[in-house]
Amino acid sequence: MPTIEVNYEDLQELVGKHIPLDVLQEEGIMYAKGEVDEIEGETLKLDMKDTNRPDLWSAEGIARELQGRYAGITGLPEYNVQPSGLVVKVDRKLKNIRPLTVCAVVKNLNINHNALSQMIQLQEKISMTFGRNRKEVAIGVYDFHKIKGPIRFTSVKPNGIRFVPLEFTKPMTPEEILKKHPKGREYAHLLEGFHEYPIFIDSAGEVLSLPPIINSNHTGKVTTATRDVFIECSGFDFRLLMPALNTIVAALADRGGEVQSVKVEYGSRTVVTPDMKPGKTSLDIDYANMISGLNLDARKMSMLLKQARYDAKVRGKKIDLLYPAYRQDIMHQRDIVEDLIISYGFGRAEPVIPKIQTAGGVSRLQKLTDTAAEVMTGMQFQEIMSYMLTNKGALFEKMGMPKGSVVEIENTVSANWSVFRDRLLPGLLEFLSKNKHREYPQRIFESGDVVIPDSKAETGAVDRRHLSAAASGSGVGYEYMAGVLNAFMKNIGTDFSLKASNYPSFIEGRCAEITVSEKVIGIIGEIHPKVLNMWGIENPVVAFELDIEKAFTSAS
Amino acid sequence: METNIYSSGRGVVIYRITDEGRRYIREGLPEERLLKILKKPMLIVEVRRKAKDFTIALAWAKKRGWVKIEKNRIAAVKAPAKAEEKEALKRLAQGKTVPEKTLSLLVRRKLVVKEKEDAFRRAEKLIGKEVNALPPELIKTGLWKKVKMRPYNVEAVGPVIYPGKRHPYNRFLSDVRDKLVQLGFKEMEGPTIESEFWNFDALFQAQNHPSRDWTQTYTLKKPKTGSLPSPDIVSRVKAAHENGWKTGSTGWGYKWDPAKAAQLMPRAHGTACSARQLASGVEVPGKYFAIKRCFRPDVIDATHGVEFNQCEGIIIDESMTFRKMLGMLKMFAMEIAGADDVRFYPDYYPFTEPSVQLSAKHPDMGWIEFAGAGIFRPELTEPLGVKQPVIAWGLGIDRLAMFRLGIKDIRQLFSQDIDWLRKQKVMI
Numbered sequence A: 001m002p003t004i005e006v007n008y009e010d011l012q013e014l015v016g017k018h019i020p021l022d023v024l025q026e027e028g029i030m031y032a033k034g035e036v037d038e039i040e041g042e043t044l045k046l047d048m049k050d051t052n053r054p055d056l057w058s059a060e061g062i063a064r065e066l067q068g069r070y071a072g073i074t075g076l077p078e079y080n081v082q083p084s085g086l087v088v089k090v091d092r093k094l095k096n097i098r099p100l101t102v103c104a105v106v107k108n109l110n111i112n113h114n115a116l117s118q119m120i121q122l123q124e125k126i127s128m129t130f131g132r133n134r135k136e137v138a139i140g141v142y143d144f145h146k147i148k149g150p151i152r153f154t155s156v157k158p159n160g161i162r163f164v165p166l167e168f169t170k171p172m173t174p175e176e177i178l179k180k181h182p183k184g185r186e187y188a189h190l191l192e193g194f195h196e197y198p199i200f201i202d203s204a205g206e207v208l209s210l211p212p213i214i215n216s217n218h219t220g221k222v223t224t225a226t227r228d229v230f231i232e233c234s235g236f237d238f239r240l241l242m243p244a245l246n247t248i249v250a251a252l253a254d255r256g257g258e259v260q261s262v263k264v265e266y267g268s269r270t271v272v273t274p275d276m277k278p279g280k281t282s283l284d285i286d287y288a289n290m291i292s293g294l295n296l297d298a299r300k301m302s303m304l305l306k307q308a309r310y311d312a313k314v315r316g317k318k319i320d321l322l323y324p325a326y327r328q329d330i331m332h333q334r335d336i337v338e339d340l341i342i343s344y345g346f347g348r349a350e351p352v353i354p355k356i357q358t359a360g361g362v363s364r365l366q367k368l369t370d371t372a373a374e375v376m377t378g379m380q381f382q383e384i385m386s387y388m389l390t391n392k393g394a395l396f397e398k399m400g401m402p403k404g405s406v407v408e409i410e411n412t413v414s415a416n417w418s419v420f421r422d423r424l425l426p427g428l429l430e431f432l433s434k435n436k437h438r439e440y441p442q443r444i445f446e447s448g449d450v451v452i453p454d455s456k457a458e459t460g461a462v463d464r465r466h467l468s469a470a471a472s473g474s475g476v477g478y479e480y481m482a483g484v485l486n487a488f489m490k491n492i493g494t495d496f497s498l499k500a501s502n503y504p505s506f507i508e509g510r511c512a513e514i515t516v517s518e519k520v521i522g523i524i525g526e527i528h529p530k531v532l533n534m535w536g537i538e539n540p541v542v543a544f545e546l547d548i549e550k551a552f553t554s555a556s
Numbered sequence B: 001m002e003t004n005i006y007s008s009g010r011g012v013v014i015y016r017i018t019d020e021g022r023r024y025i026r027e028g029l030p031e032e033r034l035l036k037i038l039k040k041p042m043l044i045v046e047v048r049r050k051a052k053d054f055t056i057a058l059a060w061a062k063k064r065g066w067v068k069i070e071k072n073r074i075a076a077v078k079a080p081a082k083a084e085e086k087e088a089l090k091r092l093a094q095g096k097t098v099p100e101k102t103l104s105l106l107v108r109r110k111l112v113v114k115e116k117e118d119a120f121r122r123a124e125k126l127i128g129k130e131v132n133a134l135p136p137e138l139i140k141t142g143l144w145k146k147v148k149m150r151p152y153n154v155e156a157v158g159p160v161i162y163p164g165k166r167h168p169y170n171r172f173l174s175d176v177r178d179k180l181v182q183l184g185f186k187e188m189e190g191p192t193i194e195s196e197f198w199n200f201d202a203l204f205q206a207q208n209h210p211s212r213d214w215t216q217t218y219t220l221k222k223p224k225t226g227s228l229p230s231p232d233i234v235s236r237v238k239a240a241h242e243n244g245w246k247t248g249s250t251g252w253g254y255k256w257d258p259a260k261a262a263q264l265m266p267r268a269h270g271t272a273c274s275a276r277q278l279a280s281g282v283e284v285p286g287k288y289f290a291i292k293r294c295f296r297p298d299v300i301d302a303t304h305g306v307e308f309n310q311c312e313g314i315i316i317d318e319s320m321t322f323r324k325m326l327g328m329l330k331m332f333a334m335e336i337a338g339a340d341d342v343r344f345y346p347d348y349y350p351f352t353e354p355s356v357q358l359s360a361k362h363p364d365m366g367w368i369e370f371a372g373a374g375i376f377r378p379e380l381t382e383p384l385g386v387k388q389p390v391i392a393w394g395l396g397i398d399r400l401a402m403f404r405l406g407i408k409d410i411r412q413l414f415s416q417d418i419d420w421l422r423k424q425k426v427m428i
Helices: A008-015 A021-025 A030-032 A059-071 A093-097 A114-129 A174-180 A182-192 A238-254 A285-294 A297-308 A333-344 A364-377 A427-434 A480-493 A530-534 A548-552 B019-027 B030-037 B044-050 B054-062 B084-093 B099-106 B118-127 B137-142 B167-182 B210-214 B231-243 B271-280 B322-335 B378-384 B397-403 B409-416 B418-423
Strands: A005-006 A034-040 A043-048 A081-090 A100-107 A137-143 A152-156 A195-202 A207-210 A230-234 A258-266 A271-272 A279-284 A313-317 A318-323 A442-453 A461-472 A497-498 A506-516 A519-527 A542-549 B004-008 B011-017 B067-070 B071-077 B112-115 B193-196 B220-222 B264-266 B286-295 B307-316 B341-346 B354-362 B366-376 B390-395
Touching: A005 A008, A005 A059, A005 A114, A008 A021, A008 A043, A008 A059, A008 B004, A021 A034, A021 B286, A030 A034, A030 A059, A030 A333, A059 A114, A059 A174, A059 A238, A059 A297, A059 B004, A081 A100, A093 A152, A100 A238, A114 A137, A114 A238, A137 A207, A137 A238, A174 A182, A195 A230, A195 A506, A195 B099, A230 A238, A238 A258, A279 A285, A279 A333, A279 A497, A279 B390, A285 A297, A285 A333, A285 B322, A297 A313, A297 A318, A297 A333, A318 B220, A318 B409, A333 B354, A364 A442, A364 A461, A364 A542, A364 A548, A364 B167, A427 A442, A427 A530, A427 A542, A442 B322, A480 A506, A480 A519, A480 A542, A480 A548, A542 A548, B011 B019, B011 B084, B011 B099, B019 B084, B019 B366, B030 B044, B030 B054, B044 B071, B044 B418, B084 B099, B099 B112, B112 B286, B118 B137, B167 B286, B167 B307, B167 B397, B220 B264, B231 B378, B271 B286, B271 B307, B271 B390, B307 B397, B322 B341, B322 B366, B322 B390, B366 B378, B397 B409
Parallel strands: A081 A152, A081 A258
Antiparallel strands: A005 A043, A034 A043, A100 A230, A100 A258, A137 A230, A152 A195, A195 A207, A258 A271, A279 A318, A313 A318, A442 A461, A461 A542, A497 A506, A506 A519, A519 A542, B004 B011, B011 B112, B067 B071, B193 B264, B286 B307, B307 B390, B341 B354, B354 B366, B366 B390
């Protein structure tokens, strides 16, 4: 869901028709699966919804969709491709580093300010979102006249070559670039662990770029004065690289550029790119109506699809379709049905309230939880809610407990939220520690899931629904909490007993295990003052915690 | 209620005649009544039928040596001497004194109870005075007639009391749950820690494809990997990714890696529960929902948390269409959000096609993005064994909860301020 900026005037020029701003906002932009987020003067900030349609992430692509509805330009946009004669030789050495590239040449461009900013933006958004932050797709655009073919896509040792990277003045080795250049530092992880780095180099020995990191300052700089460009996309999968290249080529062609192909040689195998040949598919008319509920006839359906820039021919109960080469998102008829509905207009499709009779119900676990909460609130306990994510300090150190095994996050946002809670009680103590200056007594409880590592479980861990209650204030003691627990268990109809026990979080001799049919289902006790000190709590705290499902097991 | 005061040497004691004692004053002691029946030896069963309070009567008559039992008959041994208890009860009822020995006999027979002297003394001292509280002694002795009850400032606001309450956010979620149940939805469950298989692969999100980056997700340091479901499901999902299986799709066209699918992660969206539900079997027609904690490594601010609740669900029905989906969403917006107008926009989810976003116009909040929905892709539903169209929807309940609770920062939903919780009104 990239956010892009386009110039309103530029967009209308590309469409070839004036579109009032309110029409664009309320209706037009929906044809490109977008939303106008903000308007700043001539600049429209757009939220483009479809992560799988990079062709819609530039003014040129949006204009194509709008032409179908507002300028009477329907059907397949056509792109002519002439051979450029340029050859790119791909070295086998790249097999495990960055094995593939697809390339194109576009000539006779008249790159004004809008065209340039759209090109740069499109390139960035594709490599960021569609190219998974350059990992799958990295794109380079170069001044064609500064390159002497054939080009080689090969690899070099980290310090095996020197060139001036973009926006720098001194030549650097790839190794230096990864350490010193801002882009080098940002993307160095993509080349981590390789003994050689990928490089585009021309026959004069001039380096074009170090993909997926940076272009050279000499060849890889495009300005409004540039007339002809060479474009390459590198990565691992043609299914991502081809539509990325085709999208950029189509955008430049829409601005009057002449597209020329490049021969990319993989040993004896040659791939000629860009391949702008349209894709072929067909749509079953009944299926389209069954999914959409729109009940359209074949004529209307093909008209709507032509507006969505397909070529459409009715053949019996089907419509044969051609779609542009920059689209790689059409895998199933269903994808075409969506285009059809968008073309029809989401605002025009009349909602129908379905009449489907089913019996509803909450889960058993939720019922038990609500019952437990009802009993606790009846004893004047206030329910609290905590995050399931916490940290080892709260779970172990501050509870006076030895470190135990918990589910741990790898890519943490904050050390505070680095593991999953395996008990609720630490959260209750944290809550009490934040309310030292509030009125006492404080009686709180929480019912929620805790996560227990379990190597035998399908997902390596199991959820248990726990109930924990704590009371704090002067004069609050073990006996009181034992009474609360007793009332709780009596009211849910479960016989239980308490067995003296020792847990480091509790005062010795003031702690017991809660057992039901000889099985331990929880614990009750008075919190040890050393634990209170660590949380900074100044009043005594008594608490219990139990497993809700186990507590209800013997309930009659 | 009769109360009788007996002054002993040690002070004032109250002896109160029990209901049983009062009955014996009227009817006579059970053992006396027994002797009246027993003109000649009689069968025990017969006596039992005729004598009221038979068990008590027999016990005391035997104790006093008035009767004996021979085989199955009871016979009077001698004429009864006058029993002191009845006389003592009568005297007590008249407020006269009774020897202490007799009193303890009456207490033993539970015909009289002895009450605390201090409470009564205290009550007695209040005679003629103005009182605040009404002690039980004043009420039951009737001495309340002899005191003046001080009038209170009844218009003063009472003291602060903090009742035990559900958390307001949980209360709100319960409310949503109730409405969904009323609309015929059954609640689903699913684990917090998921495999990538259920979070992504079963939802037809290709490995190493941008659709996988649709949301930021957490990865785990430990545990790292789990196990995959039944080989049947796994092979169908694999085929759907690689070549579309039998769905009529091209699939993603890459080699699907089971090791990647077995990696564990915290659930990133409630849709993982829906995938599990579809695979484990669903009713047709069927409606299911889940309100679950989800986890994403987002930048934390007033509208984003790393942990939040998602309300998601599915509807399975042969006749489901895009237009019916719009109708369902419109109903949600009106029933759950109290919206009076709705608008639909195209949207994108990797697992639905077509996809829609619903904005709802709330009379006070204005336009809000309220729901996202779509029809699950056939590459998702068919490998999980479901042929019918399945609508998947998710509601932006956190936003609605914030509005209902009058808060501006999403973090306050998990507020750690007890005063805020104490002051929250109980919503209807």
